[in-house]
Structures are given as structure tokens and as C-alpha cells.
Amino acid sequence: MSKASEQAYAKIRGFLLGGTVQPGSQLTEEQLAEVAGVSRTPVREAMRRLEAEMLLVRSPSKRIFVADWSRDDIDEMFTLRQMLEGHAANRAARRLTDAEIDRLEEVNKELHEAVDGETPDIVRFLDANRVFHEAITEAAHSPRLGQVLAMLVEQPVVLRTARQYSAEDLKQSARDHDELIAAFRAGDPGWAEAVMGSHLRRAFHTFAGAAEDDAVAE
Amino acid sequence: MSKASEQAYAKIRGFLLGGTVQPGSQLTEEQLAEVAGVSRTPVREAMRRLEAEMLLVRSPSKRIFVADWSRDDIDEMFTLRQMLEGHAANRAARRLTDAEIDRLEEVNKELHEAVDGETPDIVRFLDANRVFHEAITEAAHSPRLGQVLAMLVEQPVVLRTARQYSAEDLKQSARDHDELIAAFRAGDPGWAEAVMGSHLRRAFHTFAGAAEDDAVAE
DNA sequence: TGGCCTCCTATTGTATACAATTTGCCTGCG
DNA sequence: CGCAGGCAAATTGTATACAATAGGAGGCCA
The missing domain is CATH 1.20.120.530 (GntR ligand-binding domain-like)
Structure with missing residues (x-):
């Protein structure tokens, strides 16, 4: 991935694993865009990866939540x-x-x-x-x-x-x-x-x- | 995935598996957008999935090719x-x-x-x-x-x-x-x-x- | 009071314009 | 003739504006 979406991935991942966000809490693309310092487009790409890695989960209505690993x-x-x-x-x-x-x-x-x-x-x-x-x-x-x-x-x-x-x-x-x-x-x-x-x-x-x-x- | 990107996924997949494209040939997002009848944005999402399934591969310079399964x-x-x-x-x-x-x-x-x-x-x-x-x-x-x-x-x-x-x-x-x-x-x-x-x-x-x-x- | 309907808002989805990068050609110089 | 350099075209990457959709609050009626 190129610069912005790679950066988004790294930053969001760090954000998720930093322990400051609670598992189960909702996130929005916009929030994450702010965290990563890029626009929503590369954030979406990063989110797909994080979803595949199951650090994020999606509700049936496509809203996004921090995964809760048991x-x-x-x-x-x-x-x-x-x-x-x-x-x-x-x-x-x-x-x-x-x-x-x-x-x-x-x-x-x-x-x-x-x-x-x-x-x-x-x-x-x-x-x-x-x-x-x-x-x-x-x-x-x-x-x-x-x-x-x-x-x-x-x-x-x-x-x-x-x-x-x-x-x-x-x-x-x-x-x-x-x-x-x-x-x-x-x-x-x-x-x-x-x-x-x-x-x-x-x-x-x-x-x-x-x-x-x-x-x-x- | 919602309508357009789901449709893009299905159509591109059908296109790839229809046998009309040769393994190894290059594809562009725009071509695929035309095939799917949607804009490049949902096509990109579909491409990520197809890449994960290894029906598409990416060159080091991010160009896209039809995968060749041995x-x-x-x-x-x-x-x-x-x-x-x-x-x-x-x-x-x-x-x-x-x-x-x-x-x-x-x-x-x-x-x-x-x-x-x-x-x-x-x-x-x-x-x-x-x-x-x-x-x-x-x-x-x-x-x-x-x-x-x-x-x-x-x-x-x-x-x-x-x-x-x-x-x-x-x-x-x-x-x-x-x-x-x-x-x-x-x-x-x-x-x-x-x-x-x-x-x-x-x-x-x-x-x-x-x-x-x-x-x-x- | 409780349930339902409606409208408003929050959020995600899509299109498009523009930026950055890469490729390959073409030219000019050795 | 070959190769280096740079220019132009093709392609992917990003931002942003707008569209669609889901959720929730508030009011209305039984």
C-alpha cells in the first residue's frame, strides 16, 4: 500500500492496540481519519485490512466496532x-x-x-x-x-x-x-x-x- | 458490502473466471469499472477481495494482473x-x-x-x-x-x-x-x-x- | 403509558476531480 | 549504435462532495 493508506493502517492499529479504546466501542471512519491524519479513502482501505485481521468488526448495518478478543x-x-x-x-x-x-x-x-x-x-x-x-x-x-x-x-x-x-x-x-x-x-x-x-x-x-x-x- | 461494490465483486469475478481474459494479462481499475458498471471506488474494494482470494495479483509497482494458478x-x-x-x-x-x-x-x-x-x-x-x-x-x-x-x-x-x-x-x-x-x-x-x-x-x-x-x- | 410512525441526524457508500507515481518512448549526446 | 535523461501518457492513490441508508429521538394516537 502506498504512503497514506499504509500510514493509516499503522496509526489506527497502534490506536487500537494502545489500550486507550475499549473493546466493543463504536468507531467512525471520520474519527479514524482524524487519528491517522488522512482522508477517509485510505482509512477505508486500512479498515478492510484490520477487519481481515479481526481487530475491527462490522455490525450487520456496516457500523464499525473495536473487536473484543476472548x-x-x-x-x-x-x-x-x-x-x-x-x-x-x-x-x-x-x-x-x-x-x-x-x-x-x-x-x-x-x-x-x-x-x-x-x-x-x-x-x-x-x-x-x-x-x-x-x-x-x-x-x-x-x-x-x-x-x-x-x-x-x-x-x-x-x-x-x-x-x-x-x-x-x-x-x-x-x-x-x-x-x-x-x-x-x-x-x-x-x-x-x-x-x-x-x-x-x-x-x-x-x-x-x-x-x-x-x-x-x- | 453494499450494492455497488458487491456487484463489482460478482461481475469482476465472473469476468475473471469466464475464461475470456488470459492469466498474466494486465488490468486497470478503469477497465474493471467499465466491466462492473460502477465507478472506480467500489471496484477498488472488490479488487482487494479478489486479491485476497488470489484471483488478482499486484506487481511491485501496484499494477494489477490476472493471477495464473499453477x-x-x-x-x-x-x-x-x-x-x-x-x-x-x-x-x-x-x-x-x-x-x-x-x-x-x-x-x-x-x-x-x-x-x-x-x-x-x-x-x-x-x-x-x-x-x-x-x-x-x-x-x-x-x-x-x-x-x-x-x-x-x-x-x-x-x-x-x-x-x-x-x-x-x-x-x-x-x-x-x-x-x-x-x-x-x-x-x-x-x-x-x-x-x-x-x-x-x-x-x-x-x-x-x-x-x-x-x-x-x- | 406503551407502541408505532416519522423525520432528522449520524454514518457509510459512491462518484469524480485532482495529485503522485510509474512506465516507456523519444531524443540527443557520446 | 547504445545509452542516459527527461518528457508524456497511463495508472494508481487521495481528497472531497454528494447520495443512500440506518438509528434514534420525539411526538402522536390508542
């Missing part, structure tokens, strides 16, 4: 990711070249450095983590799969999850990636898929556990 | 459907009430009637088939799953597949549905998932086999 919704998202990224890992294991695996290893070295010290660097972790997962999805060479995952993977959820990780959780995450790389080197699709599956399922439970705590804290 | 693309689509609809069947098996299963049975009776005679009624078959699959996806109670499947299931591909089915293939399809219903009655998610998987995988091979024949015929 625990079940998050569960479902992680379940779908587990299936689809597991499949991506499986395909990647069949296709990755040694050079590409080297590259993954390099990215994961970065990730290790971010978490192996005394105080983990969450931002660095997230960056490396995103690059790592995207590289695998990319290596699966399946445009549809890539597109569907792009819709499903909500980085803010990943962020919130990572924030809940203990130092040990983060290190385990890095070790999962190590094992994925081993599976790739071995060219074992089933292994890769299984590792990816447990990696993501654990992430869900970390997230869900944290959400429970939040609920208790209220 | 055999691998079709394979991938069916593979993803197998995974996701299999998952839907699994979830549905856990949730469907007796009344809902009765309803499925009724729909499949319609489907049987469409194919059990001397000359199968493909249109009736397709309608019942679509309703049947949508009911299962619906019963999975997973909004994300439903949304993703809606993007993936290209009815024109289903149509082309059904056209290639022999009378016996069609009857087997109806029997697959019978078995799905049995799995639902038994409340056996694994069974339902497995049946759905083989059902879809067979569909792919029918399609692929037909495509091979086409290629040979040329």
Missing part, C-alpha cells in the same frame, strides 16, 4: 497458527538449502544474545523471533499459506506473550529454535512440524496463564 | 482446505447437536437425490455440497477459521472439479458425507477429521487428473 479467540488463533506454521515448518524442512539454514542460525544467534544475558532485551528478541518465523514461512514456498499466516499472526499478541515470558521461558524459546534448525539440517519434516507445534502451544499457555493472572489481579 | 497452487489450496476443514470437522463433531446433524442429513439427502439418478444434476449437487460444507464450518464455531476458509474455497475450482466427476465419483462424494454424518453421530472428532481429509484429497486428485487430460488434449 480467551477462546486467542486459543483459536494459536491453534490455527500451530497447524499452519507446523505445516510451513514441514514444507520448509524439505526445501531449505544449507545456506538458508545458516542464515536461520545466524538470526537465532542474535536471538540467543538478546536473552542469554542477565536482563533480556525483549525488543531484540521480538525482532529476531519475527524474522525467524517469517523466514520459515517464506521457505515453505506457499503464497496462500503466507498470506493466511500474515492475517493470523498478531504481533501485539506475540509482544504481550513475550512480556510474560520469564528469562527461562525466553531461553527455552531460543532452544526451540535451535531444535527447529537441527530438524531442518536433518531434513526431517515431521520433526520440524512437531517442534513448531509445541513451541507455539507453549506460547499460548504462557499467554493464557498471564491472562488468568490479569483477571485475578483486577 | 497445478501446485491448486494442490496447495486443497492441502490447506484439507487441514482447515479437517479441523473444522473435528470441532464440529464435538459441538453438533442431534437436531443439527438431522439438518445435515437432510441436506445430504438432497445431494443423494441429485446424483443417484441416471443423469446427475451437477447444479443441485454443488448447491447441496456447498451448504453441507458451510454448515460444518459454521458448526466449528471459530470465526477465524470460517474467514480463512471463505478466502480459500474457490467455488469455480469446486465446479470444475465436480464437472470432471464421473457418476460414480459423485456417488462416492455423497457416501463420504454419509460417513461424516456417522462420525458426527458417534461424536468422534478424529473420525470426522479423517473422513473430511480423504474426501478433499480425492477431490484434488480428480481435479488434477482432469487437468492432466486437458494438457494432453492440447
